[in-house]
């Protein structure tokens with residue numbers, strides 16, 4: 495499942511082919527993804543210029559010259575392919591249409607952007623830009639983990655009294671937006687905090703470490719995504735998936751990478767999802 499760094503990598507890959515450009519045509523190959531696509535979606539998008547491509551949590555936000563914003567979520571298996579323009583050293587010719595190519599945009603300048611999603615948990619919606627913050631998908635979201643609203647005092651206040659494990663609290667999108675299973679495991683390891691620890695009982699000084707740890711983990715992953723964009727390793731023009739080495743995620747039974755730590759990475763299941771941690775250096 496694409497997490498925040500992957501979505502940010504997709505955004506950065508799309509900016510050069512999308513920002514300032516007009517959408518020449520929109521092809522919808524089905525009426526719905528996870529939910530029905532917006533009414534008259536092709537009509538409302540065609541001829542619109544993309545003023546800015548932003549991101550909130552794991553939502554891509556294309557602000558349009560029409561006063562509307564296109565919201566895109568990749569869901570579990572959504573992929574975005576760019577073809578028809580030079581990306582790095584490669585020119586990706588338009589591929590033959592694939593199964594699960596649900597929405598295709600033709601962009602001024604020659605780019606074709608294809609949204610492919612076999613499992614169809616992805617979503618698209620159109621809403622007035624002025625009402626964006628009130629949109630049902632965005633309204634309840636907590637601060638961005640890389641933004642100014644996510645800081646030590648905020649986190650201490652938000653977690654005070656919470657009896658849920660810290661891992662569950664960080665996955666709660668109302669606490670902080672866009673963090674998923676992988677990067678929560680990585681951030682807690684970086685901060686030396688046990689994922690099972692009750693959120694409201696972690697000392698303020700330790701929560702203070704968690705904020706920069708979270709930012710660092712995400713920033714490093716975004717940097718890895720950035721290098722994947724620079725050389726466009728993905729031969730088919732697909733954006734957003736890249737090689738990245740995790741310290742604990744997926745490393746059960748391997749030695750802990752913390753310098754001097756003799757621990758071995760363990761896996762437990764919390765709320766149906768795998769948690770990876772080091773029992774030696776995470777308390």
Ligand SMILES: [Zn+2]
Pocket residue numbers: 750751752755756757758772773774775776
């Ligand atoms: Zn360790």
